[in-house]
Amino acid sequence: MIDDKVCSALNDQLRSELYSGYLYAAMYSYFESRNLKGFANWMGIQVQEELAHAQKLIEYILERGGKPEFGSIAAPPTEWESPLGVYEAAYEHERIVTQSINDLVDVAVAVKDHATATMLQWYVTEQVEEEATFDQIVQQLGLAADNGAALLMLDRELAARVFTPPSTVP
Numbered sequence: 001m002i003d004d005k006v007c008s009a010l011n012d013q014l015r016s017e018l019y020s021g022y023l024y025a026a027m028y029s030y031f032e033s034r035n036l037k038g039f040a041n042w043m044g045i046q047v048q049e050e051l052a053h054a055q056k057l058i059e060y061i062l063e064r065g066g067k068p069e070f071g072s073i074a075a076p077p078t079e080w081e082s083p084l085g086v087y088e089a090a091y092e093h094e095r096i097v098t099q100s101i102n103d104l105v106d107v108a109v110a111v112k113d114h115a116t117a118t119m120l121q122w123y124v125t126e127q128v129e130e131e132a133t134f135d136q137i138v139q140q141l142g143l144a145a146d147n148g149a150a151l152l153m154l155d156r157e158l159a160a161r162v163f164t165p166p167s168t169v170p
Contacts, residue, residue: 002064009107011069014057021050023076027086038159048163084141091134098127
């Protein structure tokens with residue numbers, strides 16, 4: 001049976017992952033409405049990833065005898081000043097998620113829940129990748145500045161992203 005404090009923290013993270021999916025869906029919509037199909041594709045894939053992260057948490061909580069809890073999820077912003085503004089906001093969001101995952105690991109370690117601490121290492125590694133990817137795109141958009149051709153080249157590059165479900169092995 002999972003410790004109540006750990007289960008509560010996992011449920012907080014579950015809501016965070018669901019909010020992330022909600023946020024990236026708003027960003028997807030932003031890009032679709034501006035006919036930036038590659039950026040929209042990239043964010044659409046990000047939505048799928050975040051929902052898969054949430055699903056992993058649900059399955060883990062259930063496997064350990066806990067109960068997933070679904071509360072309200074705040075409405076995300078829906079407008080940004082530019083594609084760069086979208087990715088800057090997403091990068092900052094991922095930094096917050098990273099801190100949340102780190103705090104969750106601390107809770108698991110504090111109560112000596114080694115199984116949860118081990119499972120969470122997948123999320124720790126995933127967050128390193130998430131931050132690096134968003135940072136790279138922010139930097140590329142910064143270089144593109146107001147150059148429409150560069151923006152369209154990046155849009156074409158981001159259109160190539162495909163969804164790869166996360167591994168089921170922690």
